[in-house]
Amino acid sequence: MTAEGTHIPLPEAALAPAHRDGNVLRWLAAYTASLVGDGVYFVALGWAAQKSGDPTEVGLVMAAGALPRALLMLAGGVAADRFDPRRVILGSDAARCLLILAVAAGVALTSPALWILVALALVFGVVDAMFVPAVGALPPRITTPDQLARITGMRSLAMRVSQIAGPPLGGTAMGLGGSAATFAVAGLLFALSLPLLAAVRIRPSVTSETEHQEPPGTGRPRTAREELLDGLRYIRRHRLIGPLAVASAIFELGLTSTLNVGMVLLNAERGWGPSGYGWIIGGFGAGAAAAATLLAVVGWLPRAGLTLSVTLLIGCVGAASIALVPMLWAAVVLAVLIGLNAGVFGSLNHSLIQTAADPAYLGRVTSVVMLTMVGIAPLSYPLAGAAIGAWGSAPVFMGCGAFAALGVAVALSSGAVRGAELPRR
Numbered sequence: 001m002t003a004e005g006t007h008i009p010l011p012e013a014a015l016a017p018a019h020r021d022g023n024v025l026r027w028l029a030a031y032t033a034s035l036v037g038d039g040v041y042f043v044a045l046g047w048a049a050q051k052s053g054d055p056t057e058v059g060l061v062m063a064a065g066a067l068p069r070a071l072l073m074l075a076g077g078v079a080a081d082r083f084d085p086r087r088v089i090l091g092s093d094a095a096r097c098l099l100i101l102a103v104a105a106g107v108a109l110t111s112p113a114l115w116i117l118v119a120l121a122l123v124f125g126v127v128d129a130m131f132v133p134a135v136g137a138l139p140p141r142i143t144t145p146d147q148l149a150r151i152t153g154m155r156s157l158a159m160r161v162s163q164i165a166g167p168p169l170g171g172t173a174m175g176l177g178g179s180a181a182t183f184a185v186a187g188l189l190f191a192l193s194l195p196l197l198a199a200v201r202i203r204p205s206v207t208s209e210t211e212h213q214e215p216p217g218t219g220r221p222r223t224a225r226e227e228l229l230d231g232l233r234y235i236r237r238h239r240l241i242g243p244l245a246v247a248s249a250i251f252e253l254g255l256t257s258t259l260n261v262g263m264v265l266l267n268a269e270r271g272w273g274p275s276g277y278g279w280i281i282g283g284f285g286a287g288a289a290a291a292a293t294l295l296a297v298v299g300w301l302p303r304a305g306l307t308l309s310v311t312l313l314i315g316c317v318g319a320a321s322i323a324l325v326p327m328l329w330a331a332v333v334l335a336v337l338i339g340l341n342a343g344v345f346g347s348l349n350h351s352l353i354q355t356a357a358d359p360a361y362l363g364r365v366t367s368v369v370m371l372t373m374v375g376i377a378p379l380s381y382p383l384a385g386a387a388i389g390a391w392g393s394a395p396v397f398m399g400c401g402a403f404a405a406l407g408v409a410v411a412l413s414s415g416a417v418r419g420a421e422l423p424r425r
Helices: 022-052 055-064 066-082 085-109 114-137 145-198 224-237 241-270 273-298 304-321 328-356 359-391 393-412
Strands: none
Touching: 022 055, 022 085, 022 114, 022 145, 055 066, 055 114, 066 085, 066 114, 066 224, 066 359, 085 114, 085 145, 114 359, 145 273, 145 328, 224 241, 224 359, 241 273, 241 304, 241 328, 241 359, 241 393, 273 328, 304 328, 304 393, 328 359, 359 393
């Protein structure tokens, strides 16, 4: 096996396009159910915290899960590579199911103390740190390389569906049965994903020529720390994965805070009101959903590396410009443009990384990419808020857009990225 990654054949059934492959559709249904369960869980957690504490304590509860997720995400990548990723996913979902159903029973009997909710969020964050890298490592084990772009688009659509369906479902459960019923619905959604995941067929585990060997002169297997460091070296030395991971990290650090915290403050600054904010966020979601649909239907785009770089640049320019437009309709149009280009960039970036990665390193590669998105980038929220408070929205949006555009320079400076192509059947 080469360092650039090699894929072994799948059964004939897996040769069907991903959107018509029953094996992939079972995985997608399980993943969607789990994501909707996440949305319902956060509604339940927030409302339960609101009944038990003041606004500061609510914020503490809601943020508690982010810390273990950030600290343990890389360890989750090691676990996904060391063990069967489906087993890690099944174990994670089973743990979440039992945990949430136990809390639902407790909430039904008594009002939960704040420390119980904090403990729940912390444990949930630990489990998430195992779940996320394993989910990222599974698609190349259930489909062929030429279908990875399509399956990435399908996965992005599942995320959009969960964002649309999860909170309203949680709100409905809250109105009908309170926090206990909402926690129970989340637990049942996690339970629904378990038999679907158990029915997913995956190819046997693949080990590279160097992975899991005994370190020279030690006479013992690699430790988890050694495997983690080996994975980080693999990413750093890889001609394609290294630049793509850096470009993605710069993009997330530059734009995540402005598109989440900054958009709220920009909306207040312009006086567009809650409906205006809803239109802007809806526009971004519509653009991202359109990008996911494009990849899911087409399954391949030409000159993927250059397309990735161009869409990243357009997204950065749009994000920098949105604070300069005085009218709501123009901001909504820019939000659609940002979402569309960010969606294409993210899908192509993810597909190229999964295609190029040695299967033995997929969990660790995924954990590094996802760590920036869900662990490090949110830490910039307070900085973005403070900067906008001091200088206003326009300078901060433009500065963050310019910083994110450095990712374009990183991508285009790599010949491997410029010449990267997705496999095509």
